[in-house]
Amino acid sequence: MYNFEFAKPATITDAVKALAAEDAQALGGGQTLLPTMKQRLASPATLVSLNAIPEMIGVCVNDKGEVCIGGATTHATVAQEARAHYPGLAALASQIGDPAVRNRGTIGGSLANNDPSACYPAAALGSGALIKTNSRDIAADAYFQGMFATALAPGEIITEVRFPVPQKSNYQKFVQPASRFALVGVFVAKYADGVRVAVTGASTDGVFRWAEAEAALSADFAKGAIDALSPPKGDMIADLHGSADYRAHLVKVMTGRAVAAAG
Amino acid sequence: MTQVTMTVNGKSVSGKVEGRTLLAEFLREGLRLTGTHVGCDTSQCGACVVHVNGKAIKSCTALVADLDGADVRTIEGMANPDGSLSSLQQAFQDHHGLQCGFCTPGMVMSAAALLKENPKPTEHEVRGYLEGNICRCTGYHNIVKAIMAASGQDVSQIAAE
Incomplete structure (x- = not known):
């Protein structure tokens, strides 16, 4: 792949700043982006890793009973930590790719990429999830806009996804x-x-x-x-x-x- | 160039890497740990699986710069301290769990990760966990058998098909 500058901010604010650079691209787990870059189908000037931002990692339940998942949380973590709260979602996460891919790939990366064959978009749309970014909240019904197309603006980061828990x-x-x-x-x-x-x-x-x-x-x-x-x-x-x-x-x-x- | 420091098989290593340097390249070309194999380079075959902070990942699809501070273990770090094969590695030899050996480092690393999570997996669970590791010689039967044996289960009834 072509070389690039690498940034690994520790806060969402710093990540947004780094992504303002020309041809900057956010990096989640890289399980799609890195193969794409190897094929030279993408050649960002700067990669901004979202993997060291503590506030974007983890699974919790808020006071409305919604399951809240940080954008940089891996599929393996969701499969494990969401099981007690939203078993259908955890089961979906446990079927993505293979174990090694699930240890790197993230929910924010999957939803931002919106591959037409990816699993997470089905869970987000099927749950009427709320996609929270650094600047706004987007309802799942308004978020998915076609193959590899989403409501995200350039440089916008999925910081959290909130899932109402079904019966x-x-x-x-x-x-x-x-x-x-x-x-x-x-x-x-x-x-x-x-x-x-x-x-x-x-x-x-x-x-x-x-x-x-x-x-x-x-x-x-x-x-x-x-x-x-x-x-x-x-x-x-x-x-x-x-x-x-x-x-x-x-x-x-x-x-x-x-x-x-x-x- | 980015300065990185990580622990590889218990030893601290550091160096300057380009942003694009993959963990597999750093291990093989930088540290000359050539036991980690690159089969497909598209994160499908699993020959490059290593452990990062205790979890199996595909080292061909991870950037070294993103893993600063990580604890990495490769196939070279799997043997016992005296150099003899670990029980899992020995089981691969005993049950003929390899032919050409190219996929074996990844198979062993994935199997070790599985047994850490699930010390007595069923045959179905072993096959499921190896979904991301491709072997073109053995047809998997003896690999599965070796992993079952390494977990202390009786494999005498599993046919060597």
């Missing part, structure tokens, strides 16, 4: 057998005011909510409630791993499995 939840991932990314992943969460269904891996627009399934499951939270639905419309990804129709079909299958597993 029941489950994530079902149909893995692409070589990469282990989600060919289709569905996160289902049942809240007192309704059910949310978020789908990753399937659409060219990235993560999305399947509104028809949400309505049907809000009325009756049972696997059979979606039987009569057609698979979701939309621009499904079609590639050598699966056609658009196949992916749409998988969305329905994985939604049913998630509902059944959520209990």
